[in-house]
Amino acid sequence: MPLGPDGFDRLEAVGRLLAALHGREVPPDTRLTPQQLARARRMLQAADGHHNGATQKEIAEVILDTGRLTRDEWQASSARHAVMGLLRGARAMIAGGYRKLLRHRRRS
Known part of the structure; x- marks a missing residue:
């Protein structure tokens, strides 16, 4: 995963995706x-x-x-x-x- 200036956004999106895939509460999209x-x-x-x-x-x-x-x-x-x-x-x-x-x- 590219970790340039948009890396934080990508990591946050991956966290939301993983939460959804594993049935956990999905953090809000900010x-x-x-x-x-x-x-x-x-x-x-x-x-x-x-x-x-x-x-x-x-x-x-x-x-x-x-x-x-x-x-x-x-x-x-x-x-x-x-x-x-x-x-x-x-x-x-x-x-x-x-x-x-x-x-x-x-x-x-």
Whole structure:
């Protein structure tokens, strides 16, 4: 196993894998905060909806529970910008940014 700067992350992942394989309690995965995990989930849901032909407004109605908005309400809604951000983040993840999920954040 390579033990470069990511070695600690790899060792932690191996520990979780071994615990799962041997029926022991699996230690929590500390790479993402609950907020980061929730955002990643919403990004994937938004990307999936977009891929299946949903409009940004429809995505907001489902993911952000905005209810049905009129065209004018939608144009002025903060949910519109939130969905655009989710889709932008999803595109970055799909383009390879998902690899960052595998590592702990490190100070430079």
